[in-house]
Amino acid sequence: MQVSAAAERNKEPILGVLRQYVDPRRRARALEVASGSGQHAAHFARAFPLCEWQPSDVDRRCLDRGFSERPDTCSSPVLCSSPMGNPEWGLRDTAVLEELGRASGMLLERLVDMPANNKCLIFRKEEPSASSCSSAKALLGVN
Numbered sequence: 001m002q003v004s005a006a007a008e009r010n011k012e013p014i015l016g017v018l019r020q021y022v023d024p025r026r027r028a029r030a031l032e033v034a035s036g037s038g039q040h041a042a043h044f045a046r047a048f049p050l051c052e053w054q055p056s057d058v059d060r061r062c063l064d065r066g067f068s069e070r071p072d073t074c075s076s077p078v079l080c081s082s083p084m085g086n087p088e089w090g091l092r093d094t095a096v097l098e099e100l101g102r103a104s105g106m107l108l109e110r111l112v113d114m115p116a117n118n119k120c121l122i123f124r125k126e127e128p129s130a131s132s133c134s135s136a137k138a139l140l141g142v143n
Helices: 005-019 039-047 060-069 094-103
Strands: 028-033 051-057 107-112 119-125 138-143
Touching: 005 119, 028 039, 028 119, 039 051, 094 107, 094 119
Parallel strands: 028 051, 028 138
Antiparallel strands: 107 119, 119 138
């Protein structure tokens, strides 16, 4: 697996954020946007073995690497288009991500600064029933 220094610096701080939202004893699904090297999905899959990780990226090579690391807990990777510029620069505009989330029925719940000048965005997807207290979580990483 290709190793990214920024991913290495961020994996523990992101895991700390995830521990606030994901119960390791319950099944869950998480979407990671801009999965890059796949280091995060592999690291988080070890910490949350009952969670199904959905990696996504604009670069097919990144997705193939991340999926091959943890095929037991990573669902089929999603190839995304990148209308926001050079895919090597990552996703920079959190307002665009917030709009995309809203269009998919997800609300931005929290934005956390990460050590490598990155951000961790936590989105919440409302359940169809207003009486339901549970919610699905999605993690969106911003470089």
